[in-house]
Amino acid sequence: MKYTELKITTNRDKAETVQAALLDGGFDSMQIDDPMDAVDIAEHQDLYKYDYINEEIARAAEEAEAGNDTIKITLYFTDDEEGQTRLKEAEGLISAIPEVSFEAEDTGDDSEWLYKWQEHFRPTKVGRRIVVKPGWEDYEAAEDELVIEMDPGMAFGSGLHETTSMCIKALEKDLGDGSERSYDPSRYPIRVLDVGTGTGILAMAAVLLGADEALGIDIDDEAVRVANENIAKNGLEGRISIRRGNLMDGIDYEPDIIVANLMADLVIMLSPAASAQLRPGGIYITSGILDIKEEIVKKAIEDAGFDIIEVLADGEWRAIVAVRR
């Protein structure tokens, strides 16, 4: 789904008036960017669990201390009639407040693909060996092919999305006979943790490609249900379990490989925990990263204790493969 962003710029003096006017109008969900927050984050890294302070935050903190009191308030509206009517209402509420400027801008949200439903789902070869097919289609597998049968339900992950297939391609290199990577893994990878499992596709691909077991995590109940269904359909219940959860919170799994097809900001948040649980030589595969976010995600991954060994690209999407130092 596309969104329209209403970007409001004001100063500390008027920010409260703007917020109050919007709240009165029933707009209770807004993002507020205050340069003083950056100072706070910079001073309390531990509290915010930021393992690193990125340049953007550092710069914002500097500016705030130099007296920048520009406050940015952002609201999101859906790209339909109701959303656009609400947008006009919001603009009406703030237009009379002095020292306030605003503009509306259409945006393709980078989380949009998470919910994209695959309408034209046919048996599809992903990578060298994996074939993903819906339950309602027959498929005669060639000798070397590994077939995953699934019905995506409302959960994401038919295997057709670029971000998913790049993960499968990376998994093929790290599992299998491991001969494709130039580094020398100290132990053969056997346990795979799939963060943001969706339909369970990557966890299933991992065990079919040679992992002994996998654990999939998803924050969405529907994904957990669909993933369990798909795992049963493929007879993999004994080797894959699925848990509902937020990223790696409360997970103690000691994986050899972590695969996470999320999106840039979530990958950044996940990286310290991924580093803490992977052994040296363990593999961290991340995807769902837009090209414009590649550098910042790479830096976060490196800062968390990884060396990057490959970046896969497909259109505007990137997947990053890293090895734990």
Ligand code: SAH
């Ligand atoms: N692994 C699948 C699905 C990727 S879509 C594939 O590659 O095709 C991303 C999934 O991450 C969604 O199912 C979404 O529900 C889940 N997700 C989003 N935020 C999460 C979080 N904080 N913790 C765990 N899962 C999350």
